[in-house]
Amino acid sequence: RHLSSPVAMMSRISSVVLVCLSAAHVDARARPSVSQSRLVHFRGGGPIALTSSVKSPAEAYEAFAEKGAANALMSNNKIMMQSIYAGCYIGFGGLLSLVVSSGCTGIYKSNPTLQKFIFAALFPVNLLLILTTGGQLFTGNSAAVTSALCEGLVTQSDLVKSWVLSYTGNIIGCAFFAYLTKASGLLVGTTQKGAIELAVKKVSSNFVQTLLKAIMCNWLVCMAVFLAGAAQDMAGKMVGIWFPISAFVAIGCEHSVANLFLLPLGLLADAPITLGDVIFKNLIPVTIGNAISGALIVGMGYSYAFGRLGQPQLPPAKK
Numbered sequence: 001r002h003l004s005s006p007v008a009m010m011s012r013i014s015s016v017v018l019v020c021l022s023a024a025h026v027d028a029r030a031r032p033s034v035s036q037s038r039l040v041h042f043r044g045g046g047p048i049a050l051t052s053s054v055k056s057p058a059e060a061y062e063a064f065a066e067k068g069a070a071n072a073l074m075s076n077n078k079i080m081m082q083s084i085y086a087g088c089y090i091g092f093g094g095l096l097s098l099v100v101s102s103g104c105t106g107i108y109k110s111n112p113t114l115q116k117f118i119f120a121a122l123f124p125v126n127l128l129l130i131l132t133t134g135g136q137l138f139t140g141n142s143a144a145v146t147s148a149l150c151e152g153l154v155t156q157s158d159l160v161k162s163w164v165l166s167y168t169g170n171i172i173g174c175a176f177f178a179y180l181t182k183a184s185g186l187l188v189g190t191t192q193k194g195a196i197e198l199a200v201k202k203v204s205s206n207f208v209q210t211l212l213k214a215i216m217c218n219w220l221v222c223m224a225v226f227l228a229g230a231a232q233d234m235a236g237k238m239v240g241i242w243f244p245i246s247a248f249v250a251i252g253c254e255h256s257v258a259n260l261f262l263l264p265l266g267l268l269a270d271a272p273i274t275l276g277d278v279i280f281k282n283l284i285p286v287t288i289g290n291a292i293s294g295a296l297i298v299g300m301g302y303s304y305a306f307g308r309l310g311q312p313q314l315p316p317a318k319k
Contacts, residue, residue, distance in 0.1 A: 061147070064225070068154070080168070083136045084173040089130050095265075097122040102193060123249045131237065141166050143294035151303065195271070200271055212289065226240075
C-alpha cells in the first residue's frame with residue numbers, strides 16, 4: 001500500500017501532462033504562429049510567393065534595350081540636360097578619387113598599387129549617381145541604344161541623335177566641373193600634382209594602345225550598366241556598378257567621358273600638354289574604342305544572345 005500511492009500519483013500526473021501536450025499540439029496545428037500570421041496578413045492572406053532580387057540574363061537584356069529606347073526617345077532638351085548632369089557626376093567621382101589618392105603620398109612611395117586601388121575604389125560613385133537619377137553617358141548609350149536599335153525600338157536617326165547629344169552634353173558637364181574645381185580653389189597641392197601626372201600619362205600611349213584600352217574599358221562600363229539594370233534593389237545596383245567600374249580604373253583602361261573631365265583638369269593644373277595632345281592622342285582613339293565595344297561587343301553581342309539578332313532567319317517562301 002505504501003508503494004502503490006506514489007505510483008498512482010505519478011500515473012495521474014503523467015496522464016494530466018499528456019492531455020495538456022495533446023491539447024497544445026492540436027491548438028498549434030489549428031492556429032499559425034505569430035510570424036506566419038503576420039506574413040500571411042501582410043501578403044493579403046494569400047500564399048507567400050518567393051521572388052528574386054536579380055533578373056535573369058534575358059530579362060536584364062530586355063530591360064537594357066528598353067532603357068536605351070527610353071534614353072534615345074527623350075526630347076533633345078532632356079537628353080542634353082541629363083547628359084550635362086552626368087558629366088558633372090563624372091567630375092564628382094573623378095575629383096573625389098584624385099583628392100584622396102593623391103593625398104596618400106606615403107602610400108604612393110611604399111605601395112603605388114594601393115594608391116591606384118584607392119582611386120579605383122572611390123571612382124564608381126559617379127556611375128551610381130548617374131544610373132539612379134536617369135543620367136546619360138555617351139559610353140552607356142553606345143551599347144543601350146544600339147540594343148534598342150537591334151530590337152526595333154528606335155531608328156538609326158534616333159541612335160545618331162542620342163550619341164551626338166549625349167556626347168555634347170558630357171563635354172559641357174565635364175568641362176564645367178573641371179572649371180568649377182579650379183575656381184573653387186580645390187586644384188592645389190597634391191590634387192594639382194596628381195591631375196598633372198594623370199593627364200601626362202593619358203597622352204603618352206600610341207593610338208593603337210589607347211584604342212585597345214578604350215575597347216576594354218567600355219566593355220566593363222556597359223556591363224556595369226547591364227548589371228545595375230539586372231538588380232532590383234539599391235544594394236544590388238551598388239555591387240553591380242562597383243566591381244566593373246573599379247576594375248577598369250585599376251587596370252588603367254580609357255573612358256572617354258572620364259577623360260573629358262580629367263584632361264581639361266590637367267590643362268587647368270598647368271600640365272605640360274596641349275589641347276591637340278588631348279584631342280588627337282586621347283579623345284579621338286578613346287571615343288572610337290568606347291563606341292566599338294559598346295555597340296558591337298555589348299549591344300549587338302547580347303542582342304545575338306537574347307534578342308532579335310540571334311533569332312533564326314526564316315527562308316523566303318517558295319513561289
